[in-house]
Amino acid sequence: MVEKLYVTYNDVHRLCQESAPRMLESFKPQLMIAIGGGGYVPARILRSFLKQQGQPNIPIQAIGLSLYEELPIAHEANATTGAVDQIGTKVTRTQWLDFTSLGGMENLVGKRILIVDEVDDTRTTLEYAVKELEKDVAAVSEKLGKGGEKTEFSIFVLHNKDKPKKGTLPADMEQNKYLAAQTVGDVWICYPWEATDIEEHDRLSAEQKQKKTSSS
Numbered sequence: 001m002v003e004k005l006y007v008t009y010n011d012v013h014r015l016c017q018e019s020a021p022r023m024l025e026s027f028k029p030q031l032m033i034a035i036g037g038g039g040y041v042p043a044r045i046l047r048s049f050l051k052q053q054g055q056p057n058i059p060i061q062a063i064g065l066s067l068y069e070e071l072p073i074a075h076e077a078n079a080t081t082g083a084v085d086q087i088g089t090k091v092t093r094t095q096w097l098d099f100t101s102l103g104g105m106e107n108l109v110g111k112r113i114l115i116v117d118e119v120d121d122t123r124t125t126l127e128y129a130v131k132e133l134e135k136d137v138a139a140v141s142e143k144l145g146k147g148g149e150k151t152e153f154s155i156f157v158l159h160n161k162d163k164p165k166k167g168t169l170p171a172d173m174e175q176n177k178y179l180a181a182q183t184v185g186d187v188w189i190c191y192p193w194e195a196t197d198i199e200e201h202d203r204l205s206a207e208q209k210q211k212k213t214s215s216s
């Protein structure tokens with residue numbers, strides 16, 4: 001049976017709050033791209049902590065990526081009942097940046113962009129996102145005659161699972177432009193936005209924290 005880790009909304013909030021100063025010291029993002037659905041809530045919370053006095057809010061764009069497998073059929077995750085997602089091996093785009101509006105895309109060129117997701121598991125999704133975004137931004141930048149402007153990508157995840165990764169990231173990104181708020185073992189993380197019964201989810205989380213405190 002896979003070990004589960006119950007994470008509450010307050011845990012997510014605190015992880016974002018703790019990470020924001022480190023991010024402001026290093027990447028200083030000018031724009032965020034949230035990978036849906038898990039990256040949406042962390043990106044929005046992070047924005048509150050990245051806000052600088054006298055500066056506008058950092059814009060958030062969204063992309064949707066999903067890992068799928070042809071067989072067996074993927075199961076829906078359910079944090080409360082305990083069903084665990086069947087993780088796939090291929091990434092599909094369910095939503096992407098709007099390339100029909102060059103004006104919109106122009107905003108990305110030459111910027112420091114933070115890609116936000118909830119968890120780095122096998123790293124397949126992050127590898128796909130980085131590669132595809134770099135490729136697409138380079139194409140738009142060329143089209144706009146801004147080939148000389150450097151667009152920089154960095155990554156924020158709430159959790160990184162300490163395990164062998166299938167996907168790879170550029171070496172420079174892995175060393176200097178990758179921030180995981182928390183590193184965990186190869187457990188199944190139950191996020192609050194997946195819970196069908198949030199009271200029960202929070203209760204299980206509190207129980208887990210209590211057990212951890214009494215065993216340490």
Ligand code: 5GP
Nearest residue numbers: 038119120121122123124125187188189191
């Ligand atoms: P990857 O294997 O590409 O790093 O992760 C793919 C996706 O699988 C993640 O974005 C996330 O949606 C889902 N995933 C992987 N591990 C977990 C986990 O422990 N809990 C939840 N809720 N989703 C996970």
